[in-house]
Amino acid sequence: MAESPQSGMLIEAFDVQLFRENTESALAKLEKHLADLSVRGLELADPEQLTRAARALMTTEHDRPAAFDEARLSEIIDLYIRTGIQVHSPGYMGRQFSGVVPLSGVVDFVSSVVNQPSSFYEAGQLPNVAERIMADELNGFIGFRPGTFTMVTTSGGSLANLTALLAARNRAFPGVWSHGTSDLGAVVRPAVAVGADVHYSVARAAGILGIGEDRVVRLPLDAARRIDVARVRPALDEAERRGLTVFCLVASAGTTSVGAFDPLDELAAVARERGLWLHVDGAHGASLLVSDALRHKLRGIDQVDSLAWDAHKMMFVPAPCTLLFYRDREHSLGAFRQTASYVFDEQPSMYTELDSGAKNFECTKRPMIMTLWVLWAMYGKALFAEKIEYLCRLTQDAHAILEEQTDFETLHRPEANIICFRYRPDWIGDAELAEFQVDIRNRVKQRGLFFISKVDVDGVAALRVVMMNHQVTTDHFHLLLDEIRKAGQAQ
């Protein structure tokens, strides 16, 4: 008979008093980290040096139980915090990762300890119920018909886009799941149509699905970098003439590059007319739905077939937390088809009805909804709306500030919290403009005060600011412009 191992190490690793002490010391560090509102960018470490530092913190004891070393744990946590992207600092303006609402970190911590994977009700009862509640709550802003839509959580927006495209592909070509693309013969060439600024994960999904990146039809954009509806029908006709069978139209609600919102109501009309699945990649911008003032940017969302919504971006919870909505509940079952007696019960019950395992790619899945649901339960939508509205206003203010500067050029009017621009002092010629922006971005990063990103707009590099932190003010933005000037003049 196997006896439970009683080595000192196992006893220590599961000791609840030690657990409390470790938690308290980590908590003290996090409290200090959150309270530090100094303007700072990213301290980018040499990977070799960081590897050496990390290795130096590992026990060399392998044959005997290592004694618990509190100082080592403390150093590991310090190193982790110090080398991270400083999402809570006002110097952080570069990416879409959010400075999470601290309470959501507390919930994530509880999730990690109780470890309730959420693809199956029996493994994570409250997470599954919370998913259903949040689906209803958020659908209040989307407007799908109650009782006929559904929502499933996925590990990130990229996976949500892939999952939705799979469901669309399987609806259009039902035999492909079982028989592969050879089932279509040589004449049918499935294709998807996307806005030219669509996130790369959509083209990647096309590659994974065997559609081929070459069969991604890129729809032209208007001056505001939204899909130009007037040119969609001709582009689809042209694709058809090339022998492509477009089955899905992908629109963006908040493009990654400039945060543009495609005109969903007009695209829904095109999709209906042509029998296309309309998927909306709202990974970035769907969160604007919770704001009464900003919801109109997604007008027509109630008519789309599927919507990917990253709560780990503009709902400020830890990653990943993505919600994939389907207007028609039945379609959610079309993405994957498997039998597996160890998880999928043939006889549905009131418990298995909540299982999402058949609808999401993951088998073991984080109970990611818990962070969002608890914030929602504690604060309601106002917390999110207030923060999102402030960030969008701040970005408008940043645009106005840029317009007043003679040495900067704006590239678009921001629709959300992303703004792209170029530093263009009169001594920089057109030929050097793109490289200059890349150099500036890198130099700003190296100087360590701010973290911004870079993106190509119309094929030319530009600086990109994403406002994710409500601690950032217009004063910080002025400071950033000064920093950019210094970086540019230090050529």
Ligand SMILES: Cc1ncc(COP(=O)(O)O)c(C=O)c1O
């Ligand atoms: C518009 C858009 N779609 C999809 C993604 C991918 O989401 P995730 O990083 O959650 O996979 C992003 C991420 O930046 C995005 O901006």
